[in-house]
Amino acid sequence: MNINFTQKFEDKTNQLIVTVLFLDSDNKLICKNETLSDDDKVALEKGGKETSRFKSGCTATQLWYVAGKKEDENAIRKTCAFFYKTSKKYSYANAVLDFGTNESGIENLRLAQIVSDSLFMSDYKYDVFKKDDSVKLENVTICLDIPANQAAAIVEKNAVIAKGVNLVRDMVNAPANIMTIDKFEETAKNACRECGLQVNVLDKKTLTEKGMNLLLAVGQAGIQEPRMLEISYHGAEDEKTNFIVGKGIVFDAGGMNLKTGTGLNDMKTDMAGAATALGIIITAASLKLKCNITVLLPLAENAISSKSMHTGDVIVGYKKKSVEINNTDAEGRLILADAISYADEQNPELIIDIATLTGAALIALGSKITAGFFTDTTVKNKMMEAAQMTGEGLWELPLADDYRGYLKSDIADLSNISSPPREAGTITAALFLQSFVENAKWVHLDIAGPSFLDNAWNAYPAGATGAMLKTIIQYFETK
Ligand code: BES
Numbered sequence: 099m100n101i102n103f104t105q106k107f108e109d110k111t112n113q114l115i116v117t118v119l120f121l122d123s124d125n126k127l128i129c130k131n132e133t134l135s136d137d138d139k140v141a142l143e144k145g146g147k148e149t150s151r152f153k154s155g156c157t158a159t160q161l162w163y164v165a166g167k168k169e170d171e172n173a174i175r176k177t178c179a180f181f182y183k184t185s186k187k188y189s190y191a192n193a194v195l196d197f198g199t200n201e202s203g204i205e206n207l208r209l210a211q212i213v214s215d216s217l218f219m220s221d222y223k224y225d226v227f228k229k230d231d232s233v234k235l236e237n238v239t240i241c242l243d244i245p246a247n248q249a250a251a252i253v254e255k256n257a258v259i260a261k262g263v264n265l266v267r268d269m270v271n272a273p274a275n276i277m278t279i280d281k282f283e284e285t286a287k288n289a290c291r292e293c294g295l296q297v298n299v300l301d302k303k304t305l306t307e308k309g310m311n312l313l314l315a316v317g318q319a320g321i322q323e324p325r326m327l328e329i330s331y332h333g334a335e336d337e338k339t340n341f342i343v344g345k346g347i348v349f350d351a352g353g354m355n356l357k358t359g360t361g362l363n364d365m366k367t368d369m370a371g372a373a374t375a376l377g378i379i380i381t382a383a384s385l386k387l388k389c390n391i392t393v394l395l396p397l398a399e400n401a402i403s404s405k406s407m408h409t410g411d412v413i414v415g416y417k418k419k420s421v422e423i424n425n426t427d428a429e430g431r432l433i434l435a436d437a438i439s440y441a442d443e444q445n446p447e448l449i450i451d452i453a454t455l456t457g458a459a460l461i462a463l464g465s466k467i468t469a470g471f472f473t474d475t476t477v478k479n480k481m482m483e484a485a486q487m488t489g490e491g492l493w494e495l496p497l498a499d500d501y502r503g504y505l506k507s508d509i510a511d512l513s514n515i516s517s518p519p520r521e522a523g524t525i526t527a528a529l530f531l532q533s534f535v536e537n538a539k540w541v542h543l544d545i546a547g548p549s550f551l552d553n554a555w556n557a558y559p560a561g562a563t564g565a566m567l568k569t570i571i572q573y574f575e576t577k
């Protein structure tokens with residue numbers, strides 16, 4: 099999809115024009131130099147979102163769309179989704195998004211950023227197994243007054259970020275019979291080759307030598323052997339590295355604590371954290387960000403067979419802490435524990451882990467807000483600001499000391515689930531992980547909700563979202 103910014107658009111046939119209107123604080127339409135009839139205006143003010151008719155002297159279809167009140171960035175994102183869907187619905191390959199004199203109350207450059215990001219986010223479909231024959235929206239003209247070089251830079255950067263997000267979406271949307279552990283490794287190697295990064299594979303033998311027994315235990319019943327991918331990007335001299343650890347369960351059946359009914363739905367997406375961490379390092383390298391990043395991607399399948407972990411098993415992982423497995427379905431924290439311990443040992447600047455960790459996060463914050471845990475206030479504030487900039491939902495939950503005792507085991511250092519069960523599941527999972535961080539500053543992002551949408555939201559079509567990739571890139575850009 100080509101995106102161009104101009105001040106005035108050309109009148110062409112076979113072109114859709116969507117003119118975006120806003121309401122002032124009294125819900126009156128802000129409408130300058132438009133040929134809208136009074137009746138149309140009244141209808142739009144009364145809550146009609148759109149009206150269309152041929153504009154005189156213009157051969158294309160023109161449609162007026164009320165984005166909503168001024169100064170609402172999500173209204174712009176929704177407008178872009180509407181614009182994209184409408185052009186598809188009426189099979190336009192060329193379309194104009196006309197902001198006129200920009201009455202949005204949002205500054206031109208910021209508006210350009212949100213619009214180009216949203217259009218790229220809209221322009222995605224997982225079409226590997228079901229072909230999409232609809233007309234592709236190829237050329238988008240956005241009427242907004244910004245200097246050509248700045249417009250080009252905004253579009254170029256958002257295109258790179260969208261490529262990263264779409265890599266994550268493709269991997270997460272792929273079914274588990276396709277996105278196996280081998281396939282994940284191959285996909286990572288191909289993507290890394292393109293931007294000059296190397297993938298180091300810690301295979302089963304290496305994991306055994308290193309004592310990464312928690313990762314090995316989770317993966318011991320999987321069709322393919324568990325492993326850990328390690329990828330480093332060096333973009334800054336004399337700076338410590340930032341580790342990003344991503345949960346890579348290619349399918350989470352639950353193990354012996356087998357998931358039941360709808361609990362099994364969408365469990366192909368349980369590698370979203372690992373895919374996102376991969377997308378982040380690819381994007382950081384493509385944008386040549388001035389920072390150092392190492393990603394660790396523990397990959398395993400949490401399967402059920404006679405080889406699965408039993409409940410009651412005690413496993414000593416990389417950090418030599420013993421863990422009693424009281425629920426085999428709480429596997430994400432186990433594979434992350436080994437990877438986080440390994441990262442913590444290497445004197446990093448920061449460890450960020452990203453994981454579809456708990457169903458409780460989806461219950462607490464829903465599918466639009468990531469649960470975030472932070473041990474450093476400066477990092478937290480920057481991450482929160484970054485999320486504001488990208489429009490991704492992020493909310494802090496507490497690393498509550500009062501709940502640490504919930505993870506006690508009678509026969510091991512830790513239990514992998516909390517008691518009483520069901521209380522504060524997202525927090526106790528975070529506390530479990532925190533006990534493997536001894537030295538580093540740490541951020542834990544539970545993306546169980548936002549990584550996959552059942553219904554479209556803002557500019558995101560239903561399905562995998564690549565949630566938090568943009569926010570973490572924004573964090574490293576501005577840190
Ligand atoms: N992968 C799941 C969490 C999940 C649930 C992600 C729904 C996305 C949507 C995780 O491994 C899991 O099963 N967690 C358990 C933990 C429990 C056994 C303490 C859960 O959330 O029920």
Ligand code: ZN
Nearest residue numbers: 350427428429
């Ligand atoms: Zn699980």
Ligand code: ZN
Nearest residue numbers: 347350368430
């Ligand atoms: Zn899981």
